[in-house]
Amino acid sequence: MSRILFIVAGLLLPTLGWSAxxxxxxxxxxxxxxxxxxxxxxxxxxxxxxxxxxxxxxxxxxxxxxxxxxxxxxxxxxxxxxxxxxxxxxxxxxxxxxxxxxxxxxxxxxxxxxxxxxxxxxxxxxxxxxxxxxxxxxxxxxxxxxxxxxxxxxxxxxxxxxxxxxxxxxxxxxxxxxxxxxxxxxxxxxxxxxxxxxxxxxxxxxxxxxxxxxxxxxxxYKQTRKNVGTGVIIFLFVFLILAYLLKKEYWKDVH
Ligand code: HEC
Known part of the structure; x- marks a missing residue:
């Protein structure tokens, strides 16, 4: 524990020095x-x-x-x-x-x-x-x-x-x-x-x-990248639902 404190203090010290x-x-x-x-x-x-x-x-x-x-x-x-x-x-x-x-x-x-x-x-x-x-x-x-x-x-x-x-x-x-x-x-x-x-x-x-x-x-590309990212997440989510429904459909007669 004391070692962890020591490391944290070590990390914080330079920031203190900087502000002073x-x-x-x-x-x-x-x-x-x-x-x-x-x-x-x-x-x-x-x-x-x-x-x-x-x-x-x-x-x-x-x-x-x-x-x-x-x-x-x-x-x-x-x-x-x-x-x-x-x-x-x-x-x-x-x-x-x-x-x-x-x-x-x-x-x-x-x-x-x-x-x-x-x-x-x-x-x-x-x-x-x-x-x-x-x-x-x-x-x-x-x-x-x-x-x-x-x-x-x-x-x-x-x-x-x-x-x-x-x-x-x-x-x-x-x-x-x-x-x-x-x-x-x-x-x-x-x-x-x-x-x-x-x-x-x-x-x-x-x-x-x-x-x-x-x-x-x-x-x-920052703006485009953000838009593409959102699109991909939405696509994956829709795909997840479809895949789940499909799985249910395939397995329904097996049991
Ligand atoms: C009259 C010439 C001149 C004009 C006009 C000028 N600069 Fe500079 N700028 C310099 C010089 C010379 C340096 C390099 C300074 C140094 O390294 O000491 C510099 C450095 C910089 C730096 C720092 C770069 C670094 O080393 O990180 C930035 C940022 C910068 N200028 C932005 C601008 C912006 C924005 C404008 C327009 C509002 C502008 N400058 C207009 C001559 C100019």
Whole structure:
């Protein structure tokens, strides 16, 4: 028994340490994604192509496939989601992959590291992390060139590209003591110091929709898979009843 307690305590300890001395892990809100809410994903797709595709690719997806899945006709995809041109200067075709036009060499020079492809980011980071990351940029004058830092991704190389919407915020700190009596400052919240074009709740909704889109990108089959799963269970259940009736019918004369 004592051994089991010991193991349980061992498993819990790291989580305690994390919450006490986690330092820069703010904000830490949860986000609910409704996979059947295509309207949210459409709005997210629009934000994505307007604000993210200039640096990041989503090169596992094609524009028209996204349109088809989210219920956007090809002409609307062309008018509303495609703002890039190909090497000949012609508008990117609707069947093309969602690639950024920025070259890796340029990006590395400009940002120190190339912006990663975001096709699978919702799977590798999780939707909560993304929701907090995109709401977690704050003013930090020590960051030369960028002027911002991020509560969940310290010293990130990405600028606050949504600052015009969110505005600029500064962190509120609290001093905490760890078990050895060492003091450190942790971020416990933010306050807007320069408003953007959106209110806080409008911005939160925009990020919710953007994360919903990124979640769809990472797993385009999630919705279909859920529907197929339910169908299979219903089929098996009906089949079970039929098989039972059939068995009764076959055995009825044997006794
Ligand atoms: C001006 C270029 C630029 C734009 C525009 C941009 N990003 Fe980034 N982003 C970067 C760079 C550079 C990094 C890599 C940062 C690092 O590793 O330090 C990055 C990193 C990220 C990461 C973290 C990836 C990881 O390592 O897990 C996410 C998530 C992300 N960006 C999402 C977005 C979203 C969503 C948008 C649109 C709202 C966006 N970015 C727009 C340059 C950009």
């Amino acid at each position: 001395g986690g330092g820069h892990t703010f904000p830490n809100d949860k986000v609910e994604i409704d996979w059947s809410d295509k309207a949210a994903m459409q709005r997210g797709a629009r934000t994505f192509v307007n604000y993210c595709l200039s640096c990041h690719s989503a090169a596992y997806s094609r524009f028209n496939r996204v349109g088809e899945d989210l219920g956007i006709p090809d002409e609307m995809v062309l008018d509303n989601l495609i703002f890039t041109t190909d090497v000949n200067g012609d508008k990117t075709k609707v069947g093309e992959l969602m690639k950024t036009t920025m070259t890796v060499e340029y990006a590395e020079q400009a940002f120190g590291t190339a912006p990663p492809d975001l096709s699978l980011i919702a799977r590798s980071r999780g939707v909560d992390w993304l929701y907090n990351y995109l709401r977690g940029f704050y003013v930090d004058d020590t960051r030369v060139g960028l002027g911002v830092n991020n509560g969940v991704f310290q010293n990130v190389g990405m600028p606050h590209v949504l600052a015009e919407l969110q505005g600029l915020q500064q962190p509120k700190y609290k001093t905490v003591q760890d078990s050895h009596g060492n003091e450190s400052e942790v971020i416990v919240g933010f306050e807007i110091i320069k408003p953007g074009s959106m209110t806080k709740s409008e911005y939160d909704n925009t990020i919710h929709d953007l994360v919903a889109f990124l979640d769809y990108l990472a797993e385009p």
